[in-house]
């Protein structure tokens with residue numbers, strides 16, 4: 001199977017190559033793609049060097065699967081061109097996520113919506129993926145009424161240039177700024193661009209995508225997304241109001257039995273999820289589970305995951321594995 005990795009030199013693309021190395025897709029030919037700036041450069045995959053090719057050269061090879069992590073505009077322009085030659089595109093950008101003709105997939109939740117006709121499949125936003133991994137099993141059991149989420153997002157979520165900005169600021173060097181302010185020693189309530197309603201695009205993604213993935217638009221969700229000088233993963237403080245009463249031990253039991261979710265919830269031993277320990281892991285970690293004492297049927301919890309793994313690369317590769325395993329590609 002020929003697999004193209006578009007954006008292979010980027011923050012997500014590099015992790016994508018690592019995840020593809022670790023897992024078992026039957027890849028016979030890897031086709032790394034990046035911008036014209038990088039064509040001819042090499043990337044490493046399974047101890048071999050592969051030459052980066054242009055979009056047009058990759059399309060000419062007609063790969064069975066192309067995993068895109070190269071920005072929304074690149075996806076809008078090139079995903080249809082790959083689809084035209086029969087390639088299934090799994091896209092990490094926000095370009096297609098809310099398009100009603102495209103599926104938005106977290107395999108543990110809704111891989112069953114995929115069919116052979118899906119030629120462009122959207123991978124959800126990183127902060128959405130870790131959120132729905134926890135919301136979905138609880139929604140099935142207790143029926144969610146409203147969610148309030150506040151995020152603490154890693155600079156790796158903004159790409160290579162943002163990590164460079166933080167590292168330069170730590171060293172006291174003057175660097176090119178990706179963010180409008182210094183990020184070292186700071187917290188910016190500003191992830192992605194502001195839209196007309198004063199929410200950021202990241203907040204809007206968090207408010208819309210869960211309903212599509214979970215196939216349920218009966219609950220309400222509001223979000224505040226904050227960038228923090230952290231690298232290992234995104235954290236989320238989540239307040240969930242249910243229609244039905246819940247039992248805390250049962251909540252812990254449900255989450256501990258949810259595939260892909262790891263319960264880390266023992267405050268007596270100072271055990272709770274942290275981005276430092278989620279880095280490089282595929283699971284979504286959940287802890288600080290407690291009742292909201294200010295109103296009934298309401299829960300507080302804390303979710304952490306590596307945004308480059310489950311939030312991007314791992315989820316995309318899981319989609320590819322599902323397609324291959326179910327003869328959809």
Ligand SMILES: NC(=O)c1ccc[n+]([C@@H]2O[C@H](COP(=O)([O-])OP(=O)(O)OC[C@H]3O[C@@H](n4cnc5c(N)ncnc54)[C@H](OP(=O)(O)O)[C@@H]3O)[C@@H](O)[C@H]2O)c1
Pocket residue numbers: 006007008009010011012013033034035036037038039055068069070071072074092093094124125126156157158159160161307308311312
């Ligand atoms: N970081 C995250 O946590 C995360 C999570 C989910 C989704 N995403 C999405 O994934 C995408 C990439 O994010 P990132 O953080 O990896 O960004 P990044 O580190 O800035 O990397 C961008 C990649 O895209 C390539 N690229 C840029 N323009 C291109 C073009 N015209 N044609 C082909 N390749 C092009 C770059 O190649 P060069 O090296 O040649 O410039 C590089 O490989 C974005 O759409 C982002 O929204 C990111």
